[in-house]
Amino acid sequence: xxxxxxxxxxxxxxxxxxxxxxxxxxxxxxxxxxxxxxxxxxxxxxxxxxxxxxxxxxxxxxxxxxxxxxxxxxxxxxxxxxxxxxxxxxxxxxxxxxxxxxxxxxxxxxxxxxxxxxxxxxxxxxxxxxxxxxxxxxxxxxxxxxxxxxxxxxxxxxxxxxxxxxxxxxxxxxxxxxxxxxxxxxxxxxxxxxxxxxxxxxxxxxxxxxxxxxxx
Amino acid sequence: xxxxxxxxxxxxxxxxxxxxxxxxxxxxxxxxxxxxxxxxxxxxxxxxxxxxxxxxxxxxxxxxxxxxxxxxxxxxxxxxxxxxxxxxxxxxxx
Numbered sequence: 001x002x003x004x005x006x007x008x009x010x011x012x013x014x015x016x017x018x019x020x021x022x023x024x025x026x027x028x029x030x031x032x033x034x035x036x037x038x039x040x041x042x043x044x045x046x047x048x049x050x051x052x053x054x055x056x057x058x059x060x061x062x063x064x065x066x067x068x069x070x071x072x073x074x075x076x077x078x079x080x081x082x083x084x085x086x087x088x089x090x091x092x093x094x095x096x097x098x099x100x101x102x103x104x105x106x107x108x109x110x111x112x113x114x115x116x117x118x119x120x121x122x123x124x125x126x127x128x129x130x131x132x133x134x135x136x137x138x139x140x141x142x143x144x145x146x147x148x149x150x151x152x153x154x155x156x157x158x159x160x161x162x163x164x165x166x167x168x169x170x171x172x173x174x175x176x177x178x179x180x181x182x183x184x185x186x187x188x189x190x191x192x193x194x195x196x197x198x199x200x201x202x203x204x205x206x207x208x209x210x211x212x213x214x215x216x
Numbered sequence: 217x218x219x220x221x222x223x224x225x226x227x228x229x230x231x232x233x234x235x236x237x238x239x240x241x242x243x244x245x246x247x248x249x250x251x252x253x254x255x256x257x258x259x260x261x262x263x264x265x266x267x268x269x270x271x272x273x274x275x276x277x278x279x280x281x282x283x284x285x286x287x288x289x290x291x292x293x294x295x296x297x298x299x300x301x302x303x304x305x306x307x308x309x310x
Contacts, residue, residue, distance in 0.1 A: 034288050035280045041288060045295055052299035056306055063310025082246045086239060093235040096278040100231065196279055203274045209242075210267035214249030215307075216256045 036193035044200045051204050054154055058211055061146050070216060072147030075140050080131050081213035084124050085205065091120035092202040095169065095195045098176070102191060105181050114173045117198070121166045128159050151212055158208055161201045168194045234277035241266050241273075261304055268300030 034041065062069040098113035132152070142152040172194045179187055245266050248259045275281045275292050 032285045034284045041291075045291060048295060048299070052295075052302070055299065055303055059303055059306040060310055063306070078246055078249050082242055085242045089235060089238050089242070092274065092278050093231060096231045096280075099280075192280075199274055199278045202278070203271045206270040206274070207267045210245060210249075210263050214245055214263045215260050216249070 036196050037189055040193040040196050044196060047200060048204065051154075051207070054150075055207055055211060058150050058154070059215075061150070062215070065146060068145045069147045072140070072145055072151065073212065073215065075135065075138065076151075076213050077131070078213045080127070081209045084127055084131075085209050087120045087124040087127070088202045088205045091117040091124070092199050094120065095172075095198045098172070099191055099195050102176050102179055102183055103188070105179075107176055107179055110176045110179075111173055114169055114176065118166060118169050118173075121162055121169065124162055125159065125166070128155065154208060155212070158201070158204055161204065165198045165201045168197055231277060234273055238270055238273055241270050257308075260307060264300065264304050264307065268296055271296045271300075 094113045094117035098110040098117065101107075101113060102110040132155075135148075140148050142149050172191055175187060175190055175194075183191060245263050248263050248266075272293060275296065279292075281289050281292055
């Protein structure tokens with residue numbers, strides 16, 4: 001099988017500035033450039049705002065029942081949460097590097113990085129139910145307290161986001177395969193939309209980790 | 217091969233630098249979250265602020281907002297700052 005990366009490498013250096021100048025943020029064409037399109041950003045900002053409401057609800061209830069929330073938080077493993085945080089961050093790193101690679105015409109590298117993102121996402125998805133099972137076995141079910149009700153609800157909604165993000169990464173992998181030399185404007189928009197969604201899922205977890213595992 | 221300055225290396229690896237910063241901030245938060253007995257409220261406020269600093273680093277670097285239209289940057293960073301401030305306010309008030 002020929003190494004397509006080495007075959008495209010020569011042409012990439014010559015053609016990338018011309019074909020990709022519209023889509024390379026390293027040299028944005030104008031002040032009006034955005035990653036992906038406005039629709040995805042309306043969704044991202046709306047979804048983050050909805051989670052903002054959940055975060056606020058958590059802290060209001062925590063203020064009313066500090067003992068219950070403190071006990072709940074102490075029943076969780078911050079180390080487990082931190083490991084999941086590193087999985088999320090590493091998946092985001094892979095997605096961001098994949099977008100950069102595909103812009104430079106390094107399609108195989110981009111695909112490998114997307115597989116890496118998928119593996120990190122899978123590790124998160126496997127880890128979460130294991131963590132839940134441990135808490136349920138210790139008697140910390142969703143009906144035990146408002147803390148655990150919110151914990152299962154919000155980490156569950158977030159897990160659904162991760163599962164959707166995994167499907168998005170699979171779609172990006174297929175899309176990247178069709179890129180020649182550098183993505184067209186349409187391909188770039190599609191890739192950036194998907195990547196931005198993945199990073200949204202990542203950043204929501206940053207706040208969930210702080211609230212449930214670390215706030216005392 | 218041309219010798220690269222430190223700044224060039226950082227610029228070329230800015231996404232990796234952002235990831236390392238995010239992991240380091242996670243480690244600091246994790247350490248602060250462990251019970252040290254004193255200054256619990258101060259530690260919690262720092263943990264909340266660091267969580268939103270991480271949100272902003274993800275936006276700035278991974279989401280490429282450093283290159284984005286000013287209106288989108290204002291919307292994203294403004295929203296993150298607003299939610300973070302409200303959460304710290306709720307923590308202090310209730």
